[in-house]
Amino acid sequence: MCETTSSSRPRAMISRSALASGASAAVAAGGHLADLRRDAWGHGVLAVAHAVTAAGAGAVLVDSEEEAETLALEGIEAITDGTADIDARLLYGLPDGEGALRTRPVMRLVGRVLSTKPLKAGDAVSYGYTYRATQATTAALITGGYAQGVVRALGNAAHVEIGGAVLPIVGRVAMDVCVVDLGVHEVSVGAEATYFGGTGAVAPALARWSAITGLSVSELITVAGTHADRGWEA
Helix, strand or coil, rough: CCCCCCCCEEEEEEEEEHHHHHHHHHHHHHCCCCHHHHHHHHHHHHHHHHHHHHHHCCCCCCCCCHHHHHHHCCCCEEEEEEEEEHHHHHHHHHCCCCCCCCCCCCCEEEEEEEEEEEEECCCCEEEHCCCEEECCCEEEEEEEHHCCCHHHHHHHCCCEECCCCCEEEEEECCCCCCECCCCCCCCCCEEEEEEEEECCCCHHHHHHHHHHHHHHHHHHHHHHHHEEEEEECC
């Protein structure tokens, strides 16, 4: 498969309902100060600040005085020094080390299918040919690569969800794209491929990403959220 890049980046889709319910659960669990550093862990500082203070948080922790001043204009108390005591996993809907979710993920990282190509047994994909098909199959090129937080180590180790099917990422992850083995599943060009989040089987996938890469869930979601195109959904 020709591994060309695309100007289209994956999308970090933020769920309004999951953000509201996560904020309510996090505040109800106790604490006063919510961690909104690193652009609210890639979720967008202004939207999360409104959600968590509406749920009853007393203040938010941000990176800069400029952010604090902007939030002050919104009537939100923000500080740049302190220790957050509101549970960020509840707020953002993040899995624990075992992959358990206590609230619904707020962010869903979504790529799209750029093209598909049949493979014969023995055909290889991506740089270095770290994957060869063991039988006839179909591969899909999808948006999302290491420049958007789909870490290189996830190649041959992680999965995406397309049309309800959980499918493996194969070969090396490139800068802006990666390859998925579709097996017997038929997908259309333009179809969504969910890396993590949402309500399907890959909702807690960040836990596996963390185990594969050695990076924390907070690091992984922050990089993805700040390098993908952000959008909103119900």
